[in-house]
Amino acid sequence: MFEKIVGHQTITNHLEKEIAGGAVGHAYLFSGMDGIGKKKAAKEFAKALLCLDTEKKPCGHCPVCIQIDHENHPDVNVITPKTGEVSIKINQIREMISDLSVKPYSGNWRIVIIDGAETMTPEAQNSLLKSLEEPLSYNIFILLTSHPQSLLPTIRSRCQSYHFQPLSCEEIEKIFQEETEFDSQAINEAALSAGGSPGMAYYLLNNREIREERIHYLREIYSLLRGNEIKVFSLAEALSKDKITSQEILEFLINWFYEVGLLLEGQPLPGEAKPNKIQIEFHKILQNEKNKAIIKTLFEMMATIQYNVNLRLQWEKCFIKIMKIQKG
Numbered sequence: 001m002f003e004k005i006v007g008h009q010t011i012t013n014h015l016e017k018e019i020a021g022g023a024v025g026h027a028y029l030f031s032g033m034d035g036i037g038k039k040k041a042a043k044e045f046a047k048a049l050l051c052l053d054t055e056k057k058p059c060g061h062c063p064v065c066i067q068i069d070h071e072n073h074p075d076v077n078v079i080t081p082k083t084g085e086v087s088i089k090i091n092q093i094r095e096m097i098s099d100l101s102v103k104p105y106s107g108n109w110r111i112v113i114i115d116g117a118e119t120m121t122p123e124a125q126n127s128l129l130k131s132l133e134e135p136l137s138y139n140i141f142i143l144l145t146s147h148p149q150s151l152l153p154t155i156r157s158r159c160q161s162y163h164f165q166p167l168s169c170e171e172i173e174k175i176f177q178e179e180t181e182f183d184s185q186a187i188n189e190a191a192l193s194a195g196g197s198p199g200m201a202y203y204l205l206n207n208r209e210i211r212e213e214r215i216h217y218l219r220e221i222y223s224l225l226r227g228n229e230i231k232v233f234s235l236a237e238a239l240s241k242d243k244i245t246s247q248e249i250l251e252f253l254i255n256w257f258y259e260v261g262l263l264l265e266g267q268p269l270p271g272e273a274k275p276n277k278i279q280i281e282f283h284k285i286l287q288n289e290k291n292k293a294i295i296k297t298l299f300e301m302m303a304t305i306q307y308n309v310n311l312r313l314q315w316e317k318c319f320i321k322i323m324k325i326q327k328g
């Protein structure tokens with residue numbers, strides 16, 4: 001049913017079972033990093049419920065499937081912050097709720113996808129809460145968020161939660177291999193440096209410089225782990241451009257060491273993917289406990305940079321700590 005969705009097999013299996021068993025819920029929370037495929041999954045779910053094809057749902061080419069793809073189906077409402085705004089305001093939620101009282105135009109469902117649900121103001125969240133508590137029989141809410149902790153606990157507890165895990169390099173390559181405009185080398189580099197997010201991979205495919213830079217950082221960190229102390233300072237300098245860059249690189253590195261950790265524990269990579277060349281190199285020089293300590297250090301760094309800190313200094317501290325861990 002969801003063959004258009006690469007990876008996230010456990011989630012799609014659940015959703016498929018619910019549809020097949022006629023037991024679709026009224027509120028879902030899809031969480032996971034930006035660009036990981038939450039919106040794609042929400043749309044495929046909506047298509048599976050409303051598609052006009054009698055054999056294969058979603059067919060992907062009936063008027064309903066096409067309208068949902070283009071976000072102009074009257075029964076599928078996608079809510080995001082308005083242009084120029086950073087948050088979803090209470091008025092948007094009120095308007096949506098009043099729309100929902102109208103029965104579906106065509107199918108059996110009216111679906112609301114709230115993209116960037118964490119940007120809802122507290123007032124907007126409270127206003128949504130009542131609809132989540134007492135949904136109309138034909139309502140389905142799908143909340144998409146990269147920061148579920150920013151939602152009220154009462155909202156979260158009303159939703160069936162699905163957490164989207166980073167994809168493996170191989171899965172990301174699979175998504176882009178049909179895009180003929182990109183060569184396989186570029187796809188491979190983008191997949192390697194995307195931190196498990198197809199959305200990031202797409203961005204990197206279109207930004208060669210950043211893509212190559214990330215591969216370069218990996219090589220440098222590898223060298224650092226082999227005892228090349230001088231790399232501490234050049235890396236810290238390169239990575240401390242701004243907070244956003246630091247955050248993105250940290251997400252990428254955390255996912256990188258997490259996957260190396262799976263290899264060290266003899267566990268399969270996401271989607272049973274084959275490890276890539278650079279992962280194997282890291283795997284050879286790391287030990288499981290040290291790798292865990294490195295991931296912990298990167299998470300600590302992530303927490304530290306939320307504050308107004310000297311990024312370069314913090315990166316230096318972070319890399320010195322990583323080097324000490326590796327030296328043991």
Ligand SMILES: [Zn+2]
Pocket residue numbers: 051052053058059060061062063064065
């Ligand atoms: Zn269709």
